[in-house]
Amino acid sequence: MRIGELSRRTGVSVPTIKFYVREGLLPAGELTSPNQASYGEAHVQRLRLIRALLDVGGMSIAEIRCVIEAVDDPDRPVHEVLGTAASRMVPRHDREPGAGIEAARRKVDELITERGWHTVPSNLASESLATALAALDEVGHGAFIEVLDVYADAAELVARADLDYVARNVAREELVESTVVGTVLGDAIFSALRRMAHVDASDRLFGEAT
Amino acid sequence: MRIGELSRRTGVSVPTIKFYVREGLLPAGELTSPNQASYGEAHVQRLRLIRALLDVGGMSIAEIRCVIEAVDDPDRPVHEVLGTAASRMVPRHDREPGAGIEAARRKVDELITERGWHTVPSNLASESLATALAALDEVGHGAFIEVLDVYADAAELVARADLDYVARNVAREELVESTVVGTVLGDAIFSALRRMAHVDASDRLFGEAT
DNA sequence: CGCTATCTGATAGCGCCACTATCTATGATG
DNA sequence: CATCATAGATAGTGGCGCTATCAGATAGCG
Incomplete structure (x- = not known):
């Protein structure tokens, strides 16, 4: 899945996802071309973990x-x-x-x-x-x-x-x-x-x- | 006691004490002259409470x-x-x-x-x-x-x-x-x-x- | 093929928060 | 009288968690 869908599924905005990647909380998506990356279930899971630790x-x-x-x-x-x-x-x-x-x-x-x-x-x-x-x-x-x-x-x-x-x-x-x-x-x-x-x-x- | 001593006794800096007064966490000292105020044990107590709630x-x-x-x-x-x-x-x-x-x-x-x-x-x-x-x-x-x-x-x-x-x-x-x-x-x-x-x-x- | 929406990667900025620095004017103190 | 502490006010700082904006590349559709 691409970043937009990841964002929709987790409720975390695209810039924030990128921010987490920069900060090393989330692995980068797998590049399928120089400017496209694909994300998987692990990313969804990880984002939920991050939000739980952060918010709750x-x-x-x-x-x-x-x-x-x-x-x-x-x-x-x-x-x-x-x-x-x-x-x-x-x-x-x-x-x-x-x-x-x-x-x-x-x-x-x-x-x-x-x-x-x-x-x-x-x-x-x-x-x-x-x-x-x-x-x-x-x-x-x-x-x-x-x-x-x-x-x-x-x-x-x-x-x-x-x-x-x-x-x-x-x-x-x-x-x-x-x-x-x-x-x-x-x-x-x-x-x-x-x-x-x-x-x-x-x-x-x-x-x-x- | 004056603000300096209050600061020493609680380990909270003078500007920070003033800040807390501004923020309504700490009652102002009793003015003994236009630029002198005296603080009591209640202030010490209150400051400790504030720091405990804040830090711990x-x-x-x-x-x-x-x-x-x-x-x-x-x-x-x-x-x-x-x-x-x-x-x-x-x-x-x-x-x-x-x-x-x-x-x-x-x-x-x-x-x-x-x-x-x-x-x-x-x-x-x-x-x-x-x-x-x-x-x-x-x-x-x-x-x-x-x-x-x-x-x-x-x-x-x-x-x-x-x-x-x-x-x-x-x-x-x-x-x-x-x-x-x-x-x-x-x-x-x-x-x-x-x-x-x-x-x-x-x-x-x-x-x-x- | 062209068109638009979306993407990556990067840099700069924002808003909040808990102070902190600096200033003036005044009084306390030795 | 000199020095220091103080009140009160305003402005600035540093950290944090994003957020905005941009350039350039690609996807996907007609």
């Missing part, structure tokens, strides 16, 4: 490029790539090194030890967690640490379900892409569910009092 | 302004404000109305009914959820719906813990701010924990195979 996942073009490079490289050990993919998509944390970050890091290490989690030092998620805990503390809600265990329980629950799904439904060559999609969209899904559950719970607690 | 929560200035207006308005019924605050901070979902969105909405309604969740139609979270589910489907992972129940279980778990924490630790006048902080930073915390749990779980499954 809130990732930047640069982050998506990292992830896509991992997806496209078949010569990476599965486990490493999964770790990388998961680590890639941590939200930006450009905040300065506040005083509380050290205490937060210790708290995180403690949690990891208690739970016996196998984790890699390079995993940015733990740093991310420490940053969030430090921010919480700075804002005057250090006591929130109390419920961290419940959060960790819930995270384990969800992570098991995710892996289970992957093991049952996903072929090996789609592993990385599925992980990425699941990680990013799963965040959005859980986040929405949590808000809905909040409304429900607060309705039950404070509801009748208007 | 990834919210935009405009979203933060909405939330802060709710925080500053004491004449709102608690329950409504909690709902508003929670609804405010849904990630941007400017994607086009793909075909699958209707089916996803139905699935969401089904979930709400099954769970007996008290929710308001205006709650943007359910729309957000539908969008994410539709995106998942488009990307070829419609089967992920299977694990939605586990996600909902986990969300209920976390939401109960959140409300519990709030009921035990938070005074009424801080309710809204705490909700906002908890919602936004809680997302970041859970997200990080989930990634860590993923690494752990995938290590146990695929780990030894390198």
